[in-house]
Amino acid sequence: MSNPVETPTEAPAPERLQRADARRNRDRVIKAARTRMARDGLDTQMEDIARAAKVGVGTVYRHFSTKDELIEALAFDRFERLREAAEAALVIDDPWEAFETFIRAAARIQTEDRALSEVLTSRPDVMGAAAASVGMLEITATLIGRAQAAGVVRPDARPEDVPMLMCALAGTFKAPYASTDRYVGIVLDGLRPSGSGRTDLS
Amino acid sequence: MSNPVETPTEAPAPERLQRADARRNRDRVIKAARTRMARDGLDTQMEDIARAAKVGVGTVYRHFSTKDELIEALAFDRFERLREAAEAALVIDDPWEAFETFIRAAARIQTEDRALSEVLTSRPDVMGAAAASVGMLEITATLIGRAQAAGVVRPDARPEDVPMLMCALAGTFKAPYASTDRYVGIVLDGLRPSGSGRTDLS
DNA sequence: GTACAATCGGAAGCGAAGTTCCGGTTCCGG
DNA sequence: CCGGAACCGGAACTTCGCTTCCGATTGTAC
Numbered sequence: 001m002s003n004p005v006e007t008p009t010e011a012p013a014p015e016r017l018q019r020a021d022a023r024r025n026r027d028r029v030i031k032a033a034r035t036r037m038a039r040d041g042l043d044t045q046m047e048d049i050a051r052a053a054k055v056g057v058g059t060v061y062r063h064f065s066t067k068d069e070l071i072e073a074l075a076f077d078r079f080e081r082l083r084e085a086a087e088a089a090l091v092i093d094d095p096w097e098a099f100e101t102f103i104r105a106a107a108r109i110q111t112e113d114r115a116l117s118e119v120l121t122s123r124p125d126v127m128g129a130a131a132a133s134v135g136m137l138e139i140t141a142t143l144i145g146r147a148q149a150a151g152v153v154r155p156d157a158r159p160e161d162v163p164m165l166m167c168a169l170a171g172t173f174k175a176p177y178a179s180t181d182r183y184v185g186i187v188l189d190g191l192r193p194s195g196s197g198r199t200d201l202s
Numbered sequence: 203m204s205n206p207v208e209t210p211t212e213a214p215a216p217e218r219l220q221r222a223d224a225r226r227n228r229d230r231v232i233k234a235a236r237t238r239m240a241r242d243g244l245d246t247q248m249e250d251i252a253r254a255a256k257v258g259v260g261t262v263y264r265h266f267s268t269k270d271e272l273i274e275a276l277a278f279d280r281f282e283r284l285r286e287a288a289e290a291a292l293v294i295d296d297p298w299e300a301f302e303t304f305i306r307a308a309a310r311i312q313t314e315d316r317a318l319s320e321v322l323t324s325r326p327d328v329m330g331a332a333a334a335s336v337g338m339l340e341i342t343a344t345l346i347g348r349a350q351a352a353g354v355v356r357p358d359a360r361p362e363d364v365p366m367l368m369c370a371l372a373g374t375f376k377a378p379y380a381s382t383d384r385y386v387g388i389v390l391d392g393l394r395p396s397g398s399g400r401t402d403l404s
Numbered sequence: 405g406t407a408c409a410a411t412c413g414g415a416a417g418c419g420a421a422g423t424t425c426c427g428g429t430t431c432c433g434g
Numbered sequence: 435c436c437g438g439a440a441c442c443g444g445a446a447c448t449t450c451g452c453t454t455c456c457g458a459t460t461g462t463a464c
Contacts, residue, residue, distance in 0.1 A: 019410060019461055045451060047414095056413030057453085067452065121323055124376045131378070154391075156403045160379035161388065168385060171373025174326045176333070177362035183370060186363065189356075190392025194400045201358045221431055221440060248422065249444095258443030260425080269422065 026063045028053040033070055034077070037115035042071060042122070044115075068126075071119065075130045078116045082106055083134040089143065096152040099143050100188060106166055107184050117170035131163060154193045161191070228265045230255040235272055236279070239317035244273060244324070246317075273321065274328050280318045281332040284308055288341040298354040301345050302390060308368055309386050319372035333365060356395045363393070 032053035036044045046067060050057045064070040089102035110117045119126050131137070141159035148155055165187050172178040185199035234255035238246045248269055252259045266272040291304035312319045321328050333339070343361035350357055367389050374380040387401040 017410095021461065022411060025412080043451095046453085047451080050414090058413055058455085059411075061453065062411070065453090121373045121376055124378060127376075128378045154400055156400075157388075158384075161384060164374055164377050164380040164385060165388070167377035167380065168370040168373040171323045171370040172366055174323055174329075175366050175369035176326060176330045178366040178369065182360075182363060183366060186359075186367070186389060186392035188392070190388035190390070195397050198356060198358075198396045219440095223431065224441060227442080245421090247420090252444090259423080260443055261441080263423065264441075267423090 022062075025053070025055055025059055029055060029060050029063055029070075030073070034074055037071075037074060038113040041114045042118045071115070071123075072126050072129070074115060075119045075123075075126050076133060078109065078113060078119075079130040079134045079136065081109055082136070083139065085109065086139040086143065090139075095147040095150040099147045099153060102140075102143055103162070103165075103188060104184060107169055107180055110166065110169060111173075111180055114173070117173055120167045120170040127167070136163060151193060152196070153191050157191050224264075227255070227257055227261055231257060231262050231265055231272075232275070236276055239273075239276060240315040243316045244320045270328075273317070273325075274331070276317060277321045277325075277328050277332045278335060280311065280315060280321075281336045281338065283311055284338070285336040285341065287311065288345065291345065292341075297349040297352040301349045301355060304342075304345055305364070305367075305390060306386060309371055309382055312368065312371060313375075313382055316375070319375055322369045322372040329369070338365060353395060354398070355393050359393050 029049065032055075033044075033049045036049055036052050040048075046057055046060055049070075050060050053060070060070070064073065085105035086102050089098045089105065092098035092101060110120070119130075137159050140162040144153055144157060144159055144162065147153035148157065168187075169180065169183060172180060172183050182201050185201045189196070189199050231251065234257075235246075235251045238251055238254050242250075248259055248262055251272075252262045255262070262272070266275065287307035288304050291300045291307065294300035294303055312322070321332075339361050342364040346355055346359055346361055346364065349355035350359065370389075371382065371385060374382060374385050384403050387403045391398070391401050
């Protein structure tokens with residue numbers, strides 16, 4: 001999906017067609033792009049990335065033929081991390097704790113990556129594709145389903161509510177006075193069933 | 203604040219210095235800008251706006267020397283509408299109903315104006331200035347304070363949480379599967395005190 | 405060690421959108 | 435009804451960032 005050497009026919013073997021320096025530069029580009037975009041957002045310029053990677057723009061374009069392609073690659077990468085967080089939460093026994101842990105982890109991942117939050121609020125296509133590719137909906141369905149079965153999440157909550165609330169979280173980053181923790185706390189409490197306790201918003 | 207004729211000294215009287223057609227065109231520009239930007243967002247092009255106003259781009263620039271200035275004018279206008287909604291809610295006796303009415307009205311105003319929601323998620327400066335100019339924080343403080351006094355909103359909620367949650371709402375518009383009503387319902391429930399009922403998410 | 409293909413670097417090309425400019429037009433006071 | 439200031443329209447200009455191109459360089463097979 002990201003290796004440019006793949007040709008539909010006879011793809012399996014030809015892996016060492018890429019020169020060593022090429023692979024090295026590709027890695028540097030990805031790393032630089034991740035860092036810069038996490039800090040400056042999606043409108044980081046290609047030249048900035050190239051400079052940060054100690055490489056020419058031409059090299060960036062040999063590995064990613066378009067800025068969008070690069071953004072997509074990074075987005076998929078971040079969603080992969082979200083999936084890992086979900087799987088880590090899945091092994092927690094207590095259903096509510098598992099759910100809360102995942103939500104908070106997802107929130108943190110977003111907090112630390114401005115590019116991700118921008119994709120969420122301004123690139124529905126990329127966001128949808130990336131989410132689908134890691135099976136986001138299935139995972140949140142499991143997590144939320146378990147919690148509902150245990151009676152710790154309101155029964156009318158739906159799996160799709162989770163990505164929605166995550167996208168909404170992205171909207172808070174630019175808000176004056178906003179606090180990610182308070183947002184997460186309020187939303188978590190809104191997802192609890194009637195009569196539950198409250199999160200400490202501190 | 204929006205009349206270009208104002209000179210600090212001797213400003214009071216000279217009001218009819220603007221020709222009739224000038225004022226008419228200015229109105230058409232504002233109206234066109236409002237409509238187009240509400241539909242297409244902040245990156246609506248100046249030429250689109252000019253065309254929709256049946257006017258040349260030059261004319262648009264005579265009234266708003268910059269695209270940002272135009273955006274700001276529209277944003278202030280929208281916040282004025284938010285203030286009106288808040289005041290309308292303020293006359294409702296039941297504290298919770300007043301609060302909920304305002305939140306839902308604010309959500310609807312955003313739903314109907316993509317430009318507003320984009321300002322909220324990508325223009326902290328404009329958003330902050332506009333919010334301050336209509337005294338957003340004071341109004342939400344009153345609304346939320348009344349509800350807290352009546353015990354229908356959690357005591358640890360803060361006035362600033364409201365604009366934060368509104369900015370977050372803006373983040374949902376581009377999300378796949380998102381439903382504004384469900385978002386509002388979940389957030390409202392998250393703001394209720396421990397042991398309260400739940401909104402029907404239908 | 406040599407040759408050639410893959411790769412690199414970054415200057416130049418390009419398209420898009422905001423902004424400027426000025427000849428022509430329109431309003432308004434006298 | 436006239437003169438001129440205010441105003442209009444939209445072609446042209448400017449800026450900015452993505453993308454392309456090609457001569458120079460570097461890795462690798464023989």
